[in-house]
Amino acid sequence: MTDDSPDIGGYLFCVNTKEDIVMKTVLITGSSSGYGLETARHFHAQGWTVVATMRTPREGILPASDRIRVLPLDVTDASSIAAALEASGPVDVLVNNAGIGVAGAFEATPMSHIRKVFETNTFGVMAMTQAIIPQFRIRGSGVVVNVTSSATLVPMPLAAAYTASKMAIEGFTGSLAHELQAFGVRVKLVEPGYAPSTRFAHNTELRVEDMIPEAYASFAQPIFAGFANPAMVTKETDVAEAVWHAANDTSARLRYPAGADAVALARAG
Template structure:
């Protein structure tokens, strides 16, 4: 029976992905900064552990408690929405610490174990902004684009040891509140000079033509984790699939 560790499981994609893997018979280590036992079913195949991907000691403790893994899903992420001109660099750095360096730190920590066993898979969850960058999300887009390049390069590097590395690219999910995780209000990052530009963009977000569900992402992660081909990218959700086809 295989074991997966998933980051960012308190809500959204991570929570649904944990449920999905558990429903398919895997042992699941669901991690989150502040553990919540109530959001997941009680099971001897499911454990909830504290994990802050920006802290080395937290990563080490979680991996030690988790034991041997067959898969790592780097799902934890935060975002910031607003005009880049008005976005404090402290918030930009916070986004990169979680979305980019946190993913790299988690991946680096599991590589020796996967390499020694010549087995394992790392699934990095990015975003459809890597397929079609959207305005008012420059810092977030940059943090996710960095992981796209990182993952593509690492797939070659670790493929030599039979370790697989995959990308899941979710589309737009109106229920996701990632932009609230930086402790700053969106309206504070829209200066008057950008108001007219921003208004129709936010109106489009409120009524999207296509959306991605949490189940879409969980299924894409599941497919990526079990894929044995050389495929790298797995768009998740109708809008992400459409964007991927346009880019191709």
């Protein structure tokens, strides 16, 4: 593969693929909405077979196609992971996209909430990756794409637990990329910016208003106003395209910021 893209601080901002891309199978976690759903649509449009997984399968959100399979998968449940991988059959690319957000003052964030975030964003990614490595290693090929966040580029306030869960995956991915290189397995990071459509921190079980004590109110108000009216945003298609590029780039590059705001943060860093 020939790549004419600029490499700034180890970040890839655009991939120019000069060779034909072989149509393969991708398994995507968290495909019921947002980045995961758009990524499933994008890979399908490129001719790939897509295994779209989600905790509760939803009908009608993806095209009716013999190249799309929707499977139940909870990345925090080992038996669910095993069942999904058995049902999916061999895959060529794993996209670890499933994640949850939590926003609030760390002081007021219950440890139960923090553990819930890490179970999905960190341990769920590790469990999925660990489960799929054997088939990649034995075959001598495969790609793991881990979706993190631009919060790992410039950590933001009122998201300490979320940022920590994603930073852990940044370190995990970098280390694993070296570990699996000898087996022909590539490991990549996609770092999306802020997309209001993902409804960050609006989990029904993780209520933001419960985690902003009065002492933090004046500090938090402009930050949440910025969430509501961001200067730059990441589109879901930006992330889908970045995941696609990462999955098909055979170079040793690790990081792919996705979205205008993420690219700006990566360049500034």
